[in-house]
Amino acid sequence: MxxxxxxxxxxxxxxxxxxxxxxxxxxxxxxxxxxxxxxxxxxxxxxxxxxxxxxxxxxxxxxxxxxxxxxxxxxxxxxxxxxxxxxxxxxxxxxxxxxxxxxxxxxxxxxxxxxxxxxxxxxxxxxxxxxxxxxxxxxxxxxxxxxxxxxxxxxxxxxxxxxxxxxxxxxxxxxxxxxxxxxxxxxxxxxxxxxxxxxxxxxxxxxxxxxxxxxxxxxxxxxxxxxxxxxxxxEVRYKTYFTEDAEYLLVGFGTSGRVALSAVRAARAKGIKVGLMRPITLAPYPEKELEELSQRMKGILVVEMNNGQMLDDVLRITKGRVPVEFYGRPGGIVPLPDEVLADIERLTSSQFSLDGDPRERWLARMQL
Missing domain, CATH: 3.40.50.970 (Thiamin diphosphate (ThDP)-binding fold, Pyr/PP domains)
Structure with missing residues (x-):
């Protein structure tokens, strides 16, 4: 058809x-x-x-x-x-x-x-x-x-x-x-x-x-x-992009995952080795798959159109083994790929952190 x-x-x-x-x-x-x-x-x-x-x-x-x-x-x-x-x-x-x-x-x-x-x-x-x-x-x-x-x-x-x-x-x-x-x-x-x-x-x-x-x-x-x-x-379903040689991983679902993929492609064009995991089943969540991916990453960036809800699941699954950061746009704002790319560049040029709540670091980073 x-x-x-x-x-x-x-x-x-x-x-x-x-x-x-x-x-x-x-x-x-x-x-x-x-x-x-x-x-x-x-x-x-x-x-x-x-x-x-x-x-x-x-x-x-x-x-x-x-x-x-x-x-x-x-x-x-x-x-x-x-x-x-x-x-x-x-x-x-x-x-x-x-x-x-x-x-x-x-x-x-x-x-x-x-x-x-x-x-x-x-x-x-x-x-x-x-x-x-x-x-x-x-x-x-x-x-x-x-x-x-x-x-x-x-x-x-x-x-x-x-x-x-x-x-x-x-x-x-x-x-x-x-x-x-x-x-x-x-x-x-x-x-x-x-x-x-x-x-x-x-x-x-x-x-x-x-x-x-x-x-x-x-x-x-x-x-x-x-x-x-x-x-x-x-019944676990998900998609990964550019994860074979990735040093950093973005995680996003639905529209945020789609925006994140555009940001990943732009980051790749700049030589940043970043990949994406996009859960398709949010329940059951691809926990085993994320855990395995996280073990070879320097850092993870969770992208959502909220104040960090899936973020809590990512933190639970990774158990502090890898630094996790957050980029969110709540209240009906759709993030732009350039915004996410800018955050990728900020984080990969400095250092991901294991201290405190990623939401606090996001607020400070964005000066919100």
Whole structure:
């Protein structure tokens, strides 16, 4: 199939439809409303369910109910809307039903603004809802990856009966790039054995996340943990660039990873031996791979569009074996490659440090 110019929000919406999406429930919020608009036209055309709910709370609980039937279901929102959905997401995880959620993140906290940001990392990657659950989190960096990972998200959700997030930001949601959409998959006709189904001759199923007896809840939590161990063993995804001879490493995801790659290429042109690791699965995080890379680096620079959230994971993984520095632009500011390059030059010409918090050194370095 030929490539076409696609906006990110439209691309993931159409990719979900072509992956066999049966029901979409959502609520408009910038910068992801184009996805809702696209679904409102395409889903009824195909005889599938589309509902604009009265709120994000309504949307996520509709997702919950539909997911219990074994249907392919999803919602999408942006940062404040995702925050409102967290209780329902926890219910979905506790009930062990598959669902796909796209978060087109914007500046915060609070209502913040409608500009691109990555301040949702902690609430998405480390589970904003209560209890012991572990969502799978995918972080594409371009429209083609967004399309491909949307189909992957449904497959992973059903394979592991898990919540799967696709975490992007307003840049990727609003930008247009040439990309290729997959062919239309047929909508699945079979009903999973675990689902509430009403099929004659099958046993009665009750799905819930309420376990009054603590040993029963513990059994569920241990089952979720064992499933997460399986996911960690089999579903880690990442990309590396110029790491074969690198002395310094940048780590960035999504849009920040894309900006970091441009900075790495510019640094290479100046003779600085720097590479990039871009996690694609933020959960499970490529911990082993980062640990191995870090052992031969003089320093690591973490690039994010927030105040340093993935930074804490990088510090945890590297365990003080290598100096880690930070470059961030929070609040809806997208870093420019030249800014990141300037920080690379500053750090590699002086010395990376192991002392104190990298955020403090970043504030001092930037005179903020």
């Amino acid at each position: 030929a490539k076409e110019l696609l906006k990110g929000n439209v691309a993931f919406a159409e990719a979900a439809i072509r992956a066999g999406l049966q029901a979409y429930f959502g609520y408009p919020i910038t910068p992801q409303t184009e996805a809702l608009e696209w679904m409102s036209q395409r889903m009824p055309e195909l005889g599938r369910a589309f509902v604009q709910a009265e709120s994000e709370l309504g949307a996520i609980n509709m997702v919950y109910g539909a997911a219990c039937t074994g249907a392919r279901v999803m919602t999408s929102s942006s940062s404040p809307g995702i925050s409102l959905m967290m209780e329902g997401i926890s219910y979905i995880a506790g009930t062990e039903v598959p669902a796909v959620i796209v978060d087109v993140a914007r500046g915060g906290p609070g209502l913040g603004n409608i500009a691109p940001a990555q301040g949702d990392y902690n609430q998405i990657v480390h589970g904003g809802g209560h209890g012991d659950y572990y969502p799978i989190v995918l972080a594409p960096a371009n429209v083609q990856e967004l399309i491909d990972q949307t189909a992957l998200a449904f497959d992973l959700a059903e394979k592991y009966r898990s919540v799967v997030f696709i975490l992007i930001d307003g840049v990727l949601g609003q930008m247009m790039e040439p990309a290729e959409l997959p062919p239309m998959r047929p909508v699945r006709q079979t009903v999973p054995d675990w689902a509430v189904h009403g099929v004659p001759g099958r046993g009665k199923h009750i799905l819930n996340s309420l376990y009054i007896n603590p040993p029963d809840q513990e059994e569920v939590d241990i089952r979720l943990l064992k499933r997460w161990m399986e996911i960690k063993a089999n």
